[in-house]
Amino acid sequence: MLKYPEELKEEKVEKKFDFPILHDPSKKVVTRFAPNPDGPLHIGNIRSALLSYEYSKKYNGKFILRFEDTDPKTKKPILHLNQMEKLDYQYILEDLEWLGIIPDEIYIQSDRLNIYYKYIEELLKKGFAYVCQCLDNEIKINRLKGIECSHRSIEPEQNLELFYKMLTGDANGVIRIKTDMKHKDPSVRDWIAFRVIDPKKYIHPRIEKIKSYLGYEPYLWPTYNFSVSIDDHLMGVNLIFRAKEHLNNTIKQSYIFKYFNWDEPKVIHYGRIKVSGLTLSKSKIVKDYKDFSNPDLATIIAFRKRGFLPESIKTVILELGIKPSEAIISLENLYAINRKLIDYATDRYFFVYNPIPVKLNIPEKIIIKRQLHPSRKDFFEFELEPNPEILICKNDLDSEVRLINLGNIKIKKINGNYIGEFSEDQSLEYAKEKLKFIQWVPSNRKVKCKIKVPSIINKNQLIEGYAEPEISKLKINTIIQFVRFGFVKLDEIKDNECIFYYLHD
RNA sequence: GCCUCGGUAGUUUAGCCUGGUUAAGAAUGUAGGCCUCUCAAGCCUAAGAUCCCGGGUUCAAAUCCCGGCCGAGGCACCA
Numbered sequence A: 001m002l003k004y005p006e007e008l009k010e011e012k013v014e015k016k017f018d019f020p021i022l023h024d025p026s027k028k029v030v031t032r033f034a035p036n037p038d039g040p041l042h043i044g045n046i047r048s049a050l051l052s053y054e055y056s057k058k059y060n061g062k063f064i065l066r067f068e069d070t071d072p073k074t075k076k077p078i079l080h081l082n083q084m085e086k087l088d089y090q091y092i093l094e095d096l097e098w099l100g101i102i103p104d105e106i107y108i109q110s111d112r113l114n115i116y117y118k119y120i121e122e123l124l125k126k127g128f129a130y131v132c133q134c135l136d137n138e139i140k141i142n143r144l145k146g147i148e149c150s151h152r153s154i155e156p157e158q159n160l161e162l163f164y165k166m167l168t169g170d171a172n173g174v175i176r177i178k179t180d181m182k183h184k185d186p187s188v189r190d191w192i193a194f195r196v197i198d199p200k201k202y203i204h205p206r207i208e209k210i211k212s213y214l215g216y217e218p219y220l221w222p223t224y225n226f227s228v229s230i231d232d233h234l235m236g237v238n239l240i241f242r243a244k245e246h247l248n249n250t251i252k253q254s255y256i257f258k259y260f261n262w263d264e265p266k267v268i269h270y271g272r273i274k275v276s277g278l279t280l281s282k283s284k285i286v287k288d289y290k291d292f293s294n295p296d297l298a299t300i301i302a303f304r305k306r307g308f309l310p311e312s313i314k315t316v317i318l319e320l321g322i323k324p325s326e327a328i329i330s331l332e333n334l335y336a337i338n339r340k341l342i343d344y345a346t347d348r349y350f351f352v353y354n355p356i357p358v359k360l361n362i363p364e365k366i367i368i369k370r371q372l373h374p375s376r377k378d379f380f381e382f383e384l385e386p387n388p389e390i391l392i393c394k395n396d397l398d399s400e401v402r403l404i405n406l407g408n409i410k411i412k413k414i415n416g417n418y419i420g421e422f423s424e425d426q427s428l429e430y431a432k433e434k435l436k437f438i439q440w441v442p443s444n445r446k447v448k449c450k451i452k453v454p455s456i457i458n459k460n461q462l463i464e465g466y467a468e469p470e471i472s473k474l475k476i477n478t479i480i481q482f483v484r485f486g487f488v489k490l491d492e493i494k495d496n497e498c499i500f501y502y503l504h505d
Numbered sequence B: 001g002c003c004u005c006g007g008u009a010g011u012u013u014a015g016c017c018u019g020g021u022u023a024a025g026a027a028u029g030u031a032g033g034c035c036u037c038u039c040a041a042g043c044c045u046a047a048g049a050u051c052c053c054g055g056g057u058u059c060a061a062a063u064c065c066c067g068g069c070c071g072a073g074g075c076a077c078c079a
Helices: A046-058 A090-098 A113-126 A136-145 A156-167 A207-214 A224-234 A244-260 A282-288 A300-306 A310-319 A331-345 A428-434 A469-473
Strands: A030-033 A062-067 A105-108 A129-132 A174-177 A192-196 A220-222 A239-243 A266-270 A273-275 A327-329 A351-353 A355-360 A366-371 A379-384 A389-393 A400-403 A407-414 A417-422 A436-438 A447-452 A462-467 A479-482 A486-494 A497-504
Touching: A030 A046, A030 A239, A046 A062, A046 A090, A046 A239, A046 A266, A046 A310, A062 A090, A090 A300, A113 A129, A113 A156, A113 A174, A113 A192, A113 A207, A113 A220, A113 A224, A113 A244, A129 A156, A156 A220, A174 A244, A192 A224, A220 A224, A224 A244, A239 A244, A244 A266, A300 A486, A300 A497, A310 A331, A327 A331, A331 A479, A331 A497, A389 A400, A447 A469
Parallel strands: A030 A062, A062 A105, A239 A266, A273 A327, A351 A389, A355 A417, A400 A436, A447 A497
Antiparallel strands: A129 A174, A174 A192, A192 A220, A351 A462, A355 A389, A366 A379, A400 A407, A407 A417, A447 A462, A479 A486, A486 A497
16 A cells, blocks of 8 residues: 555556567457466466466457366365455455456356366267276376277277266276377376266365256366366467466367367467575465465465565566576566655655664753655654653664764763764764764654564564554555665554564665 | 476576677666665666587578587376
8 A cells, every 4th residue: 555656657567568469360369367276376376367368458358267176186276265255266366356457257167067078978979088997007007108908999888888977976987088199298198088086085165066056966077188178169268378387288188179170279388487585386385374475475465465566566477578488586676666666655764673772862852853755845743852762773883873853973882871962063964974874763652563574584584673653553554664674564553563564675 | 217498697588480780688786976864766877798518501690400518397087
């Protein structure tokens, strides 16, 4: 939340992302983002979303969001991140919305099982697929050796019979797509399109909805490559941006398109994203972190909490372009972009950590005018009583310093206590030439602060200190800058303590 | 091990497909200056790349070809 949102300088954001024309210009371009809703979105998996959305927008196309939740076993879908959410997988939508991505259409694959059944039935009829009842190890070995198993030559009628039984768990096995058992990539050799998953043992979070349209409890679930192929075709997707880890999947999927005589969408593969120092692995995030907004994470929620502007995230990702080589996101770059965007609109306040009390020998009271921003005129003021005690950061202890908005003081240590006296020369010129400018907080006029910081900046993830009490009047989510400390975002105020997220310096 | 794909300033990236004024461009970062009661932002300047290495094709190669080195991804009844 910014005080002067109108000050956001648009031209800084509006980099020209010159997408080359990748689609067939005679057709309306349709792109999609197809996440597995098994955890929060992070900076790695929004690349496809951002590229797809921006591209479709630029060329007046359509953008589809599709939840790929067809594995209740190893990639169990997460319906809600917290109790508050009403719609399934709403948390993904919220992250996308924050990034300015509004889908034209939304689909959930677990709503579409009957569609996948219909198409595999057709392939079975035509003999392009078959039910294989080998043990998983046999499948593996035969694959590596390039050997066709006996099930491959079973007649369609018998396959269909088995298929109908498998739907309700009355037969075992997998359904494989006939490709080429001598294909140079073993994983392509008769890849698996459906497998049986026991719904009693592995409960899909949307099972009631699924049962209601299917009329029974399904045992047969399509694998990624099958459902993706069918959906991409049915939804008219003709341009796909995806990570190059999917390169061999594209080969597998092309068999489906060939058997149905469909046009294949154009696929652009890009490299993986890494962010140095921040955790990206979704399974690790889900397993190791209770709080998905932990500042150590590169989740969208964490970035949002810390106070990044969506424009900054967007810029950094889109700047990576669509190279197939791997990309490491430069956090410095992200900070720089965000800093420039928020700088003018963020008020400055004083925050002192590792506080050291200093007694000032100032006999009369003074009115202090505190500037809220060096480039703006607005300020607040307060009265500093005679001989006050103030707090400064331990590492700012110097024999002579400039207390910003107060004056130049000399600090002496007497009997273990620090005493400050006004220097003879109070001029700014002198201070600029010789002294360190430091922030300070009066001991009797302060509010306690805790700042959640990424562990790469501070090991224990929490910096405590005192700030000027004005901050406790700020609205939650306001971004401010603690002078000579960094930008922070107010997250909550509780028990007279202000809790902030650290953004960047 | 097998199969793909990459390798441009400290970092990220443009250019490579369709070789030749771009004596390799940008951002960030770094250094210096101006401005400023922050080590922020803003303005100005500078330094910084043997375009991974070696060979070839060509009048001409970052761009095309071959070999090497390094890196990434894949080799699931996961997406």
